Amino acid sequence: MTVPVLPSTFVLTALLAIGLFFFIKASVKDRTQQEKLIAQQEAESLLTQLQAYFSSRAYRVAHTNPAENQITYEGLVRPSLFLAIFLTLLTAVGLLCLALVLSMLVENNGQWFLGLVILSPLTGLFYWQRARRIEQVSLKLEAAIDSVTQPQSIITVRGHRDELATLKQSLGLKSLDSTH
Numbered sequence: 001m002t003v004p005v006l007p008s009t010f011v012l013t014a015l016l017a018i019g020l021f022f023f024i025k026a027s028v029k030d031r032t033q034q035e036k037l038i039a040q041q042e043a044e045s046l047l048t049q050l051q052a053y054f055s056s057r058a059y060r061v062a063h064t065n066p067a068e069n070q071i072t073y074e075g076l077v078r079p080s081l082f083l084a085i086f087l088t089l090l091t092a093v094g095l096l097c098l099a100l101v102l103s104m105l106v107e108n109n110g111q112w113f114l115g116l117v118i119l120s121p122l123t124g125l126f127y128w129q130r131a132r133r134i135e136q137v138s139l140k141l142e143a144a145i146d147s148v149t150q151p152q153s154i155i156t157v158r159g160h161r162d163e164l165a166t167l168k169q170s171l172g173l174k175s176l177d178s179t180h
Contacts, residue, residue, distance in 0.1 A: 006101070006104055006105055007105075009101055009104075010101050010102070010105060013097055013098050013101045014098070016094065016097070017094055017095075017098050020090065020091065020094045023090075024087055024091065024123055024126070024127070027083065027087060027127055027131070028126075028127060028130035028131050030160075031160055031161045031162070032158065032159060032160055032161075033158070033159075033160075033161050033164065034156065034157070034158040035156070035157055035158075035164055035175055035176075036142070036154060036155070036156050036157075036175070036176035037154070037155050037156075037157055037167075037168065037173040037174065037175060037176060038152055038153070038154050038155075038173065038174050038175075038176050039152065039153045039154075039155065039171070039172075039173050040150050040151075040152055040172075041150075041151060041152075041153060042151045042153060043069075043141050043153045046141075046153045046155065047071075047141065049171055050071075050139060050155075050171070053167065053170060053171060054073045054075075054137065057075065057163075057166075058075050058076070059073035059074060059075035059137065060073065060074055060075070061073060062074040062136065068140065069140060069141040069142070070138065070139065070140045070141075071138070071139045072136055072137070072138045072139075073136065073137045073138075073139075074134055074135070074136050075134070075135055075137075076132070076133075076134055076135070077131065077132065077133055077134075077135045077160075078131075078132060079127060079128045079131035079132050080131070083127060083131075084124040084127050084128050085124065087123045087124055087127050088120050088121055088123050088124035089120075090123075091119075091120040091122075091123040092117055092120035095116040095117045095119060095120055096114070096116075096117050098113075098116065099113040099114045099115075099116045099117060100113075100114075135159070135160055135163070136158075136159065137157065137158070137159035137160075137163060138157070138158040138159065139155055139156070139157055140155065140156040140157075141153065141154075141155050142154045142155065142156055154176060155173075
């Protein structure tokens, strides 16, 4: 009765380990996207607000192209200490589970598998090195819509999805797709 339990437990634990591997890999994945935003103001005042916003978020102007109304900002993304610790603990628990299953499968000297747990700090190190990077946000002022009641400006922004969400919330911008 116990014979089919151990192999099936091992298969499920191996699948969980594979899922953990992809979760750790996704923690440093680039999540850059592009979005068209609309503002209820003129282009000049919008540009001034955007410059103040990015300066307050520790971005600096990396490149400007006045012919195409385009500005590129750069900023350093710092890794999260909480996420580094969380990933390390998650890996330690996952490796402990795998080691316990392997030690049950290998009856002689199976306790050596418990040494796998000492590899878990490598996950935090992997995250810490990969998450620290220079991030770019590109802005392109595409058009100004003349409106009788209020001027509107359209801007195309390319950057990290979390930065775009914060930008929209801070400046009261709306996605162009959601306004129609």
